[in-house]
Amino acid sequence: MKKGCKYGTHRVIEPVGILPQGAKKISNDMELYSNEILIDVKALNVDSASFTQIKESVGGDVEKIKERILEIVGERGKMQNPVTGSGGMLIGTIEKIGSDLEGKIDLQEGDKIATLVSLSLTPLKIEEITDVKVNIDRVEIKGKAILFESGIYAKLPTDMEETLALAALDVAGAPAQTAKLCKENDSVLILGAAGKSGLMCCYEAMKKVGKNGNVIGLVRSQKDADLLNELGFCHNVIMGDARNPVDVLNKVLEVNNGKEIDISINCVNVTDTEMSTILPVRDDGTVYFFSMATSFTKAALGAEGVGKDVNMIIGNGYTKGHADLTLAELRENQELRKIYEELYV
Amino acid sequence: MKKGCKYGTHRVIEPVGILPQGAKKISNDMELYSNEILIDVKALNVDSASFTQIKESVGGDVEKIKERILEIVGERGKMQNPVTGSGGMLIGTIEKIGSDLEGKIDLQEGDKIATLVSLSLTPLKIEEITDVKVNIDRVEIKGKAILFESGIYAKLPTDMEETLALAALDVAGAPAQTAKLCKENDSVLILGAAGKSGLMCCYEAMKKVGKNGNVIGLVRSQKDADLLNELGFCHNVIMGDARNPVDVLNKVLEVNNGKEIDISINCVNVTDTEMSTILPVRDDGTVYFFSMATSFTKAALGAEGVGKDVNMIIGNGYTKGHADLTLAELRENQELRKIYEELYV
Numbered sequence: 302m303k304k305g306c307k308y309g310t311h312r313v314i315e316p317v318g319i320l321p322q323g324a325k326k327i328s329n330d331m332e333l334y335s336n337e338i339l340i341d342v343k344a345l346n347v348d349s350a351s352f353t354q355i356k357e358s359v360g361g362d363v364e365k366i367k368e369r370i371l372e373i374v375g376e377r378g379k380m381q382n383p384v385t386g387s388g389g390m391l392i393g394t395i396e397k398i399g400s401d402l403e404g405k406i407d408l409q410e411g412d413k414i415a416t417l418v419s420l421s422l423t424p425l426k427i428e429e430i431t432d433v434k435v436n437i438d439r440v441e442i443k444g445k446a447i448l449f450e451s452g453i454y455a456k457l458p459t460d461m462e463e464t465l466a467l468a469a470l471d472v473a474g475a476p477a478q479t480a481k482l483c484k485e486n487d488s489v490l491i492l493g494a495a496g497k498s499g500l501m502c503c504y505e506a507m508k509k510v511g512k513n514g515n516v517i518g519l520v521r522s523q524k525d526a527d528l529l530n531e532l533g534f535c536h537n538v539i540m541g542d543a544r545n546p547v548d549v550l551n552k553v554l555e556v557n558n559g560k561e562i563d564i565s566i567n568c569v570n571v572t573d574t575e576m577s578t579i580l581p582v583r584d585d586g587t588v589y590f591f592s593m594a595t596s597f598t599k600a601a602l603g604a605e606g607v608g609k610d611v612n613m614i615i616g617n618g619y620t621k622g623h624a625d626l627t628l629a630e631l632r633e634n635q636e637l638r639k640i641y642e643e644l645y646v
Numbered sequence: 647m648k649k650g651c652k653y654g655t656h657r658v659i660e661p662v663g664i665l666p667q668g669a670k671k672i673s674n675d676m677e678l679y680s681n682e683i684l685i686d687v688k689a690l691n692v693d694s695a696s697f698t699q700i701k702e703s704v705g706g707d708v709e710k711i712k713e714r715i716l717e718i719v720g721e722r723g724k725m726q727n728p729v730t731g732s733g734g735m736l737i738g739t740i741e742k743i744g745s746d747l748e749g750k751i752d753l754q755e756g757d758k759i760a761t762l763v764s765l766s767l768t769p770l771k772i773e774e775i776t777d778v779k780v781n782i783d784r785v786e787i788k789g790k791a792i793l794f795e796s797g798i799y800a801k802l803p804t805d806m807e808e809t810l811a812l813a814a815l816d817v818a819g820a821p822a823q824t825a826k827l828c829k830e831n832d833s834v835l836i837l838g839a840a841g842k843s844g845l846m847c848c849y850e851a852m853k854k855v856g857k858n859g860n861v862i863g864l865v866r867s868q869k870d871a872d873l874l875n876e877l878g879f880c881h882n883v884i885m886g887d888a889r890n891p892v893d894v895l896n897k898v899l900e901v902n903n904g905k906e907i908d909i910s911i912n913c914v915n916v917t918d919t920e921m922s923t924i925l926p927v928r929d930d931g932t933v934y935f936f937s938m939a940t941s942f943t944k945a946a947l948g949a950e951g952v953g954k955d956v957n958m959i960i961g962n963g964y965t966k967g968h969a970d971l972t973l974a975e976l977r978e979n980q981e982l983r984k985i986y987e988e989l990y991v
Binding site for chain 1: 667918921943950955960961
């Protein structure tokens with residue numbers, strides 16, 4: 302067995318020398334290097350921005366979604382949407398561990414895992430797409446994938462269905478970062494509050510800010526507003542279009558005693574929501590973009606354009622302990638678990 | 647006089663209701679609203695990423711650069727490059743102050759100012775482009791522009807040439823944010839260290855980290871390395887291609903006792919340098935993207951892909967006191983001022 306680069310550069314075909322995530326094409330040859338792990342893949346959880354883009358580009362037709370996914374993986378050796386740049390994650394079973402890693406990691410052949418690195422850098426070969434669950438961005442396949450030495454993963458828990466764990470782990474970065482950012486008494490706006498990551502962020506923010514804080518959830522529909530109110534995951538729920546910053550600002554001020562908020566967290570999976578995330582935040586406050594539809598220049602120039610001295614953070618899908626924290630939320634709160642089971646499994 | 651929106655939404659033509667920065671087209675009608683300021687424009691300092699894109703798209707031909715700029719401003723009512731999304735800034739003289747602002751701000755008609763909000767949201771009408779200074783991204787014009795009530799600006803200082811002040815103010819966010827981020831004894835990598843913003847960041851970082859810190863400047867050419875070494879603006883200068891993260895990582899480790907660094911600051915004006923900015927940083931360290939060529943998804947997914955728990959910040963062009971801090975650098979250091987006069991005026 303040959304030894305590869307810790308970060309997977311040995312599999313990059315074009316352009317040579319860069320890391321797999323940025324590459325146009327990587328090798329999905331399933332011959333294993335000594336510091337790689339071979340996974341027998343069962344399902345892909347495609348990133349929400351990516352799945353929405355593919356679904357809309359083919360008018361929602363399931364067979365065409367399959368075709369498009371096979372085409373992307375065929376061309377690139379990985380499931381990275383060329384329009385959004387994003388990927389997703391997978392679950393599967395450990396088929397083989399490279400000789401340099403064997404015994405040095407907490408994995409054995411046969412373990413069920415979810416990869417917590419993006420599909421946008423994971424060598425993937427699809428034999429067959431067996432099902433597409435359109436409402437949960439999930440693609441069931443027969444296929445194989447490779448995990449590099451630097452790749453992070455979570456062993457799937459035994460006290461919940463693997464589809465449930467996967468749905469939660471897919472957005473694990475968001476609640477974990479929310480827990481790091483929010484402090485007691487903070488006022489926090491969560492955009493896309495009733496979505497997959499938004500719900501988790503609301504729940505975590507409520508725990509952190511306490512009863513004198515103010516968690517404000519922005520949602521698009523009355524149905525989502527009702528859901529959040531029923532769950533009690535926010536102090537205040539507001540309804541509006543996240544692409545209309547002036548309207549969002551006014552509605553936030555209304556439920557926050559006319560004051561700008563301390564922190565905003567963007568969990569919306571459509572474009573052009575940067576300014577609604579920035580405008581309601583006080584000077585020296587924090588703006589956290591978890592949405593993969595965020596535009597760097599729109600955020601950077603937008604904040605400058607309205608003279609806002611705010612700390613803008615690029616949502617990092619990984620932070621220490623993020624998998625454990627997220628799975629713990631589902632164990633802690635039966636209502637959250639139930640909603641996840643109903644909507645995302 | 648009618649009163650407009652503080653943030654300029656009254657001038658947005660398409661799509662209606664959003665802020666001017668995100669708009670495809672805004673009104674550059676020069677009839678003034680009561681909370682606007684009319685500026686007689688002398689010159690545009692086009693954002694480096696934008697200018698480079700335009701210059702390369704027309705093969706460096708000055709007349710074609712002029713044509714392309716007139717075309718963009720004609721279509722959009724503002725100088726926002728549709729490819730990069732970025733703008734730049736302008737200098738000019740206050741021609742008229744709207745009745746609602748008169749006497750309430752520290753400006754009078756006839757004052758020379760630089761706008762510190764981006765051209766990407768500033769209503770602009772160009773009568774004539776009189777000169778293009780290709781090597782300093784500067785476009786001299788006859789024309790008018792509008793500053794909104796929320797717009798930030800700096801009165802031009804009297805102790806230096808206005809072209810010098812403008813060149814420095816254009817990148818004012820970078821050194822000011824560097825000063826906020828860096829602490830004593832920190833190790834700091836600055837990518838694009840010999841560029842316009844890079845030089846300012848190096849200078850500021852050296853002041854903050856002190857003699858036991860380590861400021862590492864990454865440059866592309868021997869000439870730039872010689873310049874930085876001569877100036878003494880870095881503890882260590884390394885040469886390499888910022889699009890090659892593995893090479894950059896190895897060179898950083900070499901000059902930092904084999905240890906990952908605390909902070910990296912990206913001032914490079916080309917694409918695909920995200921991973922070189924992320925890879926050398928220690929867990930819990932800070933990654934600051936000042937480059938407008940940064941891709942949000944490449945940064946977000948890239949950090950996750952290599953399992954890096956780092957705090958990634960979107961460079962905000964505005965922070966309190968940024969203009970004063972930046973102009974103070976030029977007064978403090980004669981060598982820095984001389985280089986700015988030679989290269990960017």
